[in-house]
Amino acid sequence: MMDNTELSERKKKILRTVVEDYIETAEPVGSKTVAGEMEVSSATVRNEMAELEGLGLLEQPHTSAGRIPTAQGYRLYVNELMNRHRLSLEETEEINRSMKSRLTQLDKLLADAGQLASRLTDYPAYSLCAAPETATIVRYDLIYVDANTFIMVVMLSNSTVKNKLVTLPAKIEQETLQKLSTVFNASFTKITEDKITPSLISSTERALGDKLGLVAVAAGFAIETLMEAQRTQAYVSGASHLLLHPEYRDVGKAQRLMDYLSDGTELLKLPAPEGESVKITIGPENLREELQDSSVVVAKYDVGDNMQGLIGVVGPTRMDYSKVAAKLSYIAGSLGRIISGDNPRQLTDNNKET
Amino acid sequence: MMDNTELSERKKKILRTVVEDYIETAEPVGSKTVAGEMEVSSATVRNEMAELEGLGLLEQPHTSAGRIPTAQGYRLYVNELMNRHRLSLEETEEINRSMKSRLTQLDKLLADAGQLASRLTDYPAYSLCAAPETATIVRYDLIYVDANTFIMVVMLSNSTVKNKLVTLPAKIEQETLQKLSTVFNASFTKITEDKITPSLISSTERALGDKLGLVAVAAGFAIETLMEAQRTQAYVSGASHLLLHPEYRDVGKAQRLMDYLSDGTELLKLPAPEGESVKITIGPENLREELQDSSVVVAKYDVGDNMQGLIGVVGPTRMDYSKVAAKLSYIAGSLGRIISGDNPRQLTDNNKET
């Protein structure tokens, strides 16, 4: 199909007009409409469009309808024809305002950023933050609360801190905690989750003379924390926005895509930008069946600590790539700055329950 | 409309048949179909149905279509006619299996339970857990990590524990932390968030000779934690399930409802069961515009600590109330047992970041 020789300027102009008009109206674009924006007649445009169709850049939904871009057409548009959309002052202000939340918890912040992205683009958005290497526990602290309650605090190598309130049926003394803490810091740090074996636990138990199952509880929490640190979660917002777009008028199609989006683990596998800051994947360029006729635009941001975050949206191939890319990239920048930059040591954590 | 005199047994039987058939098929039910399940002719059924229509319990989508139940019809069915659906062994087993997750974090557990509810019912589900009284901070602990890093741990009156990693540009000493901790435990406990005023902060700062803004950081975290403890969050799962049901074939309708669901804060306002364990709200009984032609079934569970949790689903008025109520109620029971019962002191918490 697509061949390497450059398109004539005129063909480019036509392709571009078709793409942009189609993005706006969702209706096939006819030669007359295109001619209206050029200095040639519709007949000439027709000839050119026929050739663009031959190159696999345009197609007709049916004979005697206007043309719409193919995935290849969009690709060429995105790579060469699209001009960078510049955000207006109001837009950047809105983003700044929305992002300057006092929320300092990472997950909330991510979820919020996704929501913002979704609202600004009218497409479903997702966001996630992944650590490339596996974390280990750096230190344990046990805080004595009362005779049968203590708080366990663990700090991970990626500077995450988690805690747990432990209530025991029996009484414990401060010294016991003290001892336990020392042992844990000696034997249960700097190891990965799979190294905490039942045999290690029981030998520690014996060495410590622990009859309350303290070691088991603590080790369990350690494992859980490590596992959770490894699992990256994706947040999805505004899935319902899909239904705003005519290409998802077909309920079955919308349903399938929404199901896919809500899976969470699936989203982690989506392509991430490599060199560039924004990656655009158009229709059939997606590997997943569910995304065959949808596009994904995703921006990355750095978080420090070798962590990398992504924020993206999913929508029909007829997507305003220029605007979406600009917005995502701005949000991503803002997010990166908030997390690792300006107020760097504010992120916190939380939680739970007797 | 509906009047207080009891319906004849036969009318009840007819109403019930119509409701159950309609729940199953989503098609208006004709007199012949109903007659098939009774010992009278279709003509008799027709007469009876006409009367039921007069009572406002049934209606016709158009002349010469079968009847469908009105909201009042469903209400009467739910109150008097419906027999308790009993879960099969497989069903209870599946629920038990799914709920016996090792996840001990409250929010994850809630989200999971919602997902389960959604999967089992094919309707969107939501879950939340609300504390009726406002929490206060019970104690502070500051853990020294290194010269410019410490972990702050606060415990709330509702037994929640939260922590935060604080990194300072300047060096601190253990004794400073010690002092800070004492001061905080003396002046910043047992108060609500609005009592932590700037003037209190600055006076404490002066008293302590704090030049690093330590007090401000700590107080900020305290406020944030208290605010977060107050805010209850609702988790929604399976919103896309809406599209499975023919009543939401109309994309606009589905879109509006899904938007409503994704708001989160709105869901907190939904009716909760009072005496009973399951509350059913049918169509126009809902106050919200968005729910006028949808029904909400919600079950409550107790968590101890005066906390109350809810788990519910939203769907079309044509909903299998019996089955849904049974499932929700079972899940709620299971949830309540996990959270406050069997392994009571396992819930933990988490997190974050340099």
Added chain:
DNA sequence: ATTAGCACTCGACCTCTCTGAGTGCTAAAA
């Protein structure tokens, strides 16, 4: 009180036609 019978209603579905936007081709103009 129930039921068989019957005329009637009306949505669902099919077919047919008409319309107009848009095409490709051809032949003339530049």
Added chain:
DNA sequence: TTTTAGCACTCAGAGAGGTCGAGTGCTAAT
């Protein structure tokens, strides 16, 4: 050689009309 005007052609979509059948309400007989 490229562009353009002109024209015949195509086809989705909207609308009109027709048929079908499920379901009704009413009446008269049981």
